[in-house]
Amino acid sequence: MSQRRAPTSSWSFRIATIAGIPIRFHFTFLLFMAWLAFMANRSEEWAAIAALIPALFLCVVLHELGHALTGRRFGIRTRDITLYPIGGVAMLTDRPKPAHEFWIALAGPAVNVVIAIVLGSVFFAMNDRLPSLMFSVEKFSFLEGLFAANMMLVIFNMIPAFPMDGGRVLRALLGMRMPLARATKIAGTIGQILAILFGFVGLLTGHIFLMVIALFVFLGAQQEVMATVGISLVTGYRVADAMMTRFRVVAHMDTLGAVAKILLEGAQQDFPVVFGEEVQGLLTREDIVRGMAAEGKDAYVAGCMRRDFKRLTPDDPLEQALNSFTQHDRSPVLVMHGDQLVGILTTENLAEFMMLEQARSRT
Ligand SMILES: [Zn+2]
Incomplete structure (x- = not known):
């Protein structure tokens, strides 16, 4: 999902190390997996859905590695990658310059675009039609499901609000023209307004998952603004x-x-x-x-x-x-x-x- 400089959460544990970067699970990610497994259990296509879970997990890790390895090209190391239900977080050890943050933020969703193009092409070659974006538990195909999941990752992450990648792209673009603290406040405010809207829609339509996302976005935006404003207050001092x-x-x-x-x-x-x-x-x-x-x-x-x-x-x-x-x-x-x-x-x-x-x- 995004890249952030925050302390490691104690509610997560390491499962692998790729390219020298520890990959961690947050316990809520396991709850999400359990929910998917529960949904899969009720469907005829349970095997295909069960196979989708590790595949989806792999796509999220590749997305985060997109951020981490682009950061590495600019000399910024990644402490670890933690997976949450709404995506992953690559923890960078340093704050990138706006011009670098732009590319680092864009690299994650770009990985999912590439995956979606490959999956879409294979699906087209096999079925002579483009895959649908609608995720259906009843009429499920593995390729179509993974394609839809990657497209969702791209769309969700490119929402121009913190803490999503789109918010970082927005902040980077603003940051090239104004002080970083102000750019962060603007991107953070947009994020919180969108989060309130999500929460409201979730409440009206009874979509609990949307409400959970709204809460994550709201808190994430707040955290980023506070961290950036804090850093801007001490910059230049010894x-x-x-x-x-x-x-x-x-x-x-x-x-x-x-x-x-x-x-x-x-x-x-x-x-x-x-x-x-x-x-x-x-x-x-x-x-x-x-x-x-x-x-x-x-x-x-x-x-x-x-x-x-x-x-x-x-x-x-x-x-x-x-x-x-x-x-x-x-x-x-x-x-x-x-x-x-x-x-x-x-x-x-x-x-x-x-x-x-x-x-x-x-x-
Ligand atoms: Zn991302």
């Missing part, structure tokens, strides 16, 4: 511009009880752990709570801290700090100048920085 420079450190031989007292006294929640001048680790509020529960208040900090903390230098782009905070890892970044600790960056103070920046950009 880590040093947003980091906290007044903070407390704790020693590795301090007890959890002593640190808990500091936690209650002030607003700071995460503490760099030092041994003399040397930074040894990071003790977050969760670490303190977990350590207290497991070992009591007399346990040493050294036994509860994390040694594999995230670190950046003051001169690193602030965008890098934003990218380091994911759904699963919101722990702070220690800002180090060589071996010397010069600051901390937490999600809270990055959010504050972005709020101030947004307020400033409005005036």
